[in-house]
Amino acid sequence: MNILVVYAHPEPRSLNGSLKDFMVRHLERAGHRVQVSDLYAMNWKASLDANDSLERHGGERFYPSLESKHAFENDLQSDDIVREQEKLRWADAVILQFPLWWFSMPAILKGWVERVYAYGLAYGVGEHSDARWGERYGEGRFAGKRAMLVVTTGGWESHYSARGINGPIDDLLFPIQHGILYYPGFDVLPPFVVYRTSRVDEAKYAELSATLGRRLDDLWNTAPIAFRPQNSGAYAIPALTLRDDLAPDQTGFAAHLEEAAELATRP
Structure with missing residues (x-):
């Protein structure tokens, strides 16, 4: 299988760096083909702006979605965007790997999504x-592909539990998993x-890896999160x-997860 790892951490010698290297070795030893988009090493441009198109569509006012549509349809996107889109098309599975910074993904990874996810x-x-409202939430260009987050955080697991002070981890990740991954x-x-990355010693790292x-x-065997399809x-x-x-x-968020009885009757 073809697997794309989109990696967002500025320090190669970090825990994230070690886990990324482990994933690549493990997947390649299993016979998979792996590409890594190391965003910090690539000096990825995070900001979406008019420079993402080789030729402006509109006048003086910059309208991001219309500019994106025009550039995508007319092969006018900047080369860095095109390369990442080619990786997405190539991949059977995508892994987004990042530290949880201020309750979300690092800005550089959010910028990757904003620029690569063209109209x-x-x-x-x-x-x-x-009858239908677009091909999204269970349909779309990436239907049939799989995706997974690999996330690190300094907080305790209890901090992200159902009654934890930071909120449930599934709620914090919902905008990424449902909005960025399930949507397309x-x-x-x-x-x-x-969890508790500062407490990961050699024994804990061996267990984690x-x-x-x-x-x-x-x-390819793990059951995906049972989000409700939009057009079903x-x-x-x-x-x-x-x-x-x-x-x-x-x-x-919880209302958008299918219940067991619904899953049993889905075609």
Whole structure:
């Protein structure tokens, strides 16, 4: 299989750097083909702006989505964007690896998403009508591919538990897993999260790498997170609100996860 690792940490000798190197070795030894986008080493430009297009579409006002659409459709994107899009098309699975900084991904990785996820590639595709609202949330250009987060954080696991002060880790990662990965069609696997990074000694690292290795070995067998598909009937269109009879007592992120009974009846 072809696997793309998008890696965002500025220090090669960090725990993240070691885990990234471990993943590449482990996957290649298993016979997979691996590419790594090391964003800091690449000096990746994080800001989305008018320079991302070789030829402006509009006038003086910069309209990001329309400029992105024009550049994507007319082969006018900057070369760095095109190279990353080619990697995405090549990949059967994508791993985003990063430290959790201020409750989200590092700015450089967010900038990778903003610039690489062009209009016409990751969004703005498909029919928009009273029956369907685009190819997204379970459909899209990346349908059939898998994705997983490898995340490190200095906080304790209890800090990110259901009643922890930082909020549940699944809630913190929801905008990334549901919005950035599931939106354009990826099957999103449960994340691999490392807590209390400052306390990782040699024994703990050996344990972590062994567990991560097992997750990588099972990359194509692990059940993805059961997000509700948008165009399967669960949501009213075009309002895109969940039907009243589904998860009637739930609101927020958890309402967008299918329940066991629904999964059992899905075609």
